[in-house]
Amino acid sequence: GMTSIIIDHFNGLMVNPAEDEFFNAIKRLIENSALRTEMAANAFLTVKSGFNKRLWAERWISVVNEVLNRYSS
Numbered sequence: 001g002m003t004s005i006i007i008d009h010f011n012g013l014m015v016n017p018a019e020d021e022f023f024n025a026i027k028r029l030i031e032n033s034a035l036r037t038e039m040a041a042n043a044f045l046t047v048k049s050g051f052n053k054r055l056w057a058e059r060w061i062s063v064v065n066e067v068l069n070r071y072s073s
Contacts, residue, residue: 005050011043 006012013029015021029036
């Protein structure tokens with residue numbers, strides 16, 4: 001879910017699903033370019049390291065090999 005993708009105040013702002021909280025978070029990012037730039041850079045790094053296609057493939061291959069080894073004996 002979102003709580004495993006968004007790290008509050010690191011790569012995004014977690015808010016309750018309420019109009020005033022959305023408004024205040026967006027306003028804060030519009031008014032604070034340094035915060036916006038820092039969170040955007042952190043978000044890119046999060047996606048690059050956590051959702052990398054090569055890493056995803058390696059992890060799946062590892063899982064498949066583990067299952068095959070477990071049941072091929």
